[in-house]
Amino acid sequence: MLSCSSVFYIIAEIMIQPSFDFQTLDPETVLDSLWNTGIRVDSGLTPLNSYENRVWQFSDEDRKRYVAKFYRPQRWSLEQLYEEHQFTQQLAEANIAVAAPLSFHGTTVQQAEGISFAIFPSLGGRQYEIDNYDHLEQAAQTLARIHQVGRQHLFHHRPTFGLDEYFHQPLALLQETSLIPAALKVDFITALTKLGAQLTCMWHTDWEALRLHGDCHPGNILWRDGPLFVDLDDARDGPAVQDLWMLVSGDLNEQRVQWDILLECYTELTEFNINELSLIEPLRAMRMVYYLAWVVRRWRDPAFPKAFPWFEEADFWMRQIAEINAQTVLLQSPPSLMMPQF
Numbered sequence: 001m002l003s004c005s006s007v008f009y010i011i012a013e014i015m016i017q018p019s020f021d022f023q024t025l026d027p028e029t030v031l032d033s034l035w036n037t038g039i040r041v042d043s044g045l046t047p048l049n050s051y052e053n054r055v056w057q058f059s060d061e062d063r064k065r066y067v068a069k070f071y072r073p074q075r076w077s078l079e080q081l082y083e084e085h086q087f088t089q090q091l092a093e094a095n096i097a098v099a100a101p102l103s104f105h106g107t108t109v110q111q112a113e114g115i116s117f118a119i120f121p122s123l124g125g126r127q128y129e130i131d132n133y134d135h136l137e138q139a140a141q142t143l144a145r146i147h148q149v150g151r152q153h154l155f156h157h158r159p160t161f162g163l164d165e166y167f168h169q170p171l172a173l174l175q176e177t178s179l180i181p182a183a184l185k186v187d188f189i190t191a192l193t194k195l196g197a198q199l200t201c202m203w204h205t206d207w208e209a210l211r212l213h214g215d216c217h218p219g220n221i222l223w224r225d226g227p228l229f230v231d232l233d234d235a236r237d238g239p240a241v242q243d244l245w246m247l248v249s250g251d252l253n254e255q256r257v258q259w260d261i262l263l264e265c266y267t268e269l270t271e272f273n274i275n276e277l278s279l280i281e282p283l284r285a286m287r288m289v290y291y292l293a294w295v296v297r298r299w300r301d302p303a304f305p306k307a308f309p310w311f312e313e314a315d316f317w318m319r320q321i322a323e324i325n326a327q328t329v330l331l332q333s334p335p336s337l338m339m340p341q342f
Contacts, residue, residue, distance in 0.1 A: 022054050022301065024113055025070055030056065033112030034068060037104040037119060051303060053233065057122055065122035067099075070115050071233075079157040081109050081116055084235045087150070087211055091229075096145050099123055099230040123230070125222030130249055133261055139227045140262045143216070143243050144269035146229070150211035151270075154237050161212075161238030163203055166286035167196055170293030177296045184317045191324040195285055198331040202282050206275045207239035216243040241276035242283055285327045292320065 027045060034041050043059040054070040071081065085101045085108040092100040101108040101118040110117050129135050159165055171192055174180070180188055213220070214234035222228040244266070248258045266272055295311055298304045310316045 022070070022072075022303075025054055025115060029113055030068070030070070033110065033117065034058065034119070037110060039066065039104075039119070051298070051301075051307060066102075067120045067122050068117055069120065069233075070112065070117040073115055076116075077157065078109060078116065080155075081118075083155050083158050084232050085109065085118065087155075087235055088232050090149050090152075091146055094145065094149050096142060096149070097224065097226060097228040098146075098232070099228070123222065123224070123228060125224040125228050128218045128221035128223055128227065130218050130247070133258075135223065135227070136247065136258060136261050137265045139221060139247060140244075140265035141269060142227050142229065143213075144266045146213060147210055147240050147243070148270050151208070153211075154209060155211055155235075158236045160209055160236060161242055161283075163199060163286070166290045167199055170289045171196060173293045173296055174289075179296055179299060179312050180317055181312070181314045184314060184321065188317060188321050188324075191321050191328070192289065195289070195324050195328045195331070198328050199282050199285055202278065202331055204275075204278070207241075207273050207279070209237040210240060212236060212238050212240070212243050214238070214242070217246040239276045239279055240272060241279055245280045245283060281327070281331055285324075285331065288323065288327065 030045060031041055040061040041058055042061040042063075045056040045058050048055040048057055048067065050069075052075070053072050056068050057065060058068065059065050076084075088098050088100045089108075091098045099120050101120055104110060104119065108118055110119070128139070171189075174192065175189055212235060213229060213232055214236050215231065216229070220229065220231045222230060244262055247262065248255050250258070263272055295304060295308055299311075305311075
């Protein structure tokens with residue numbers, strides 16, 4: 001059952017966050033804010049792919065390249081942004097390859113017309129190869145080092161992975177939205193309710209919380225003679241397995257091999273609680289539901305209808321119902337992933 005504070009949070013999300021669309025963040029405002037940091041911008045602004053925030057690459061008069069990230073207001077507080085930056089800087093100080101924000105005028109968080117932003121060095125790299133075992137080995141070792149730092153203390157202001165944020169709040173939002181075709185709404189909510197019942201049975205807290213990257217999919221890893229981890233925007237406390245499971249793909253046999261490699265290399269440097277493996281499918285289910293609610297929550301931002309034109313189509317929601325039902329069956333089935341022999 002949702003608490004009163006959770007209900008208030010959901011209402012606030014519905015009423016406030018979706019209306020923000022970055023329309024006030026014009027190029028002149030962006031350029032002025034960059035000059036105010038002391039950087040002499042000597043190029044145009046090249047937009048980089050980001051829906052949640054607005055991100056541009058640019059060069060200064062010395063041809064040094066930077067990336068400016070303007071954070072979506074009302075998502076993170078200043079304290080939460082600082083915690084992300086502090087964590088990233090701690091990782092960089094430990095000689096871990098991450099994209100850490102730069103400090104200007106004694107702070108990493110700048111302001112432009114009420115919008116917080118940060119500037120990062122532009123760090124190029126090749127794409128992380130999901131089928132390259134050498135890449136997987138080095139990514140596992142680097143994640144182990146990230147988690148060693150993450151275990152030193154927890155976040156004070158950022159949230160912890162759990163069912164409230166990643167299922168109950170999204171469910172409440174999806175129940176209210178008009179984006180789901182009316183003819184499919186009952187079937188969709190019924191499927192979500194069954195999934196939620198199974199998630200509640202399977203979610204456990206037999207794990208040690210630590211500070212995580214939080215969104216560690218292959219797209220957030222670049223390759224520069226080793227893995228470079230970028231975009232810690234979703235950093236929060238949670239189980240170590242959250243930063244591992246999205247690096248595994250392919251059929252069941254391929255997944256078993258990848259998990260053996262991943263955990264063998266990871267545990268060479270730090271411990272891993274084997275009980276966390278039972279959270280893989282619940283975390284996958286929570287990510288599915290959270291993603292749908294995220295698009296709904298941002299729909300009033302003009303960038304979202306343009307980027308997701310199929311989101312209101314019946315075929316899309318029929319596929320979601322089928323995938324949610326399949327995930328519920330998977331959660332009810334005996335674990336298909338055998339104990340890795342790492």
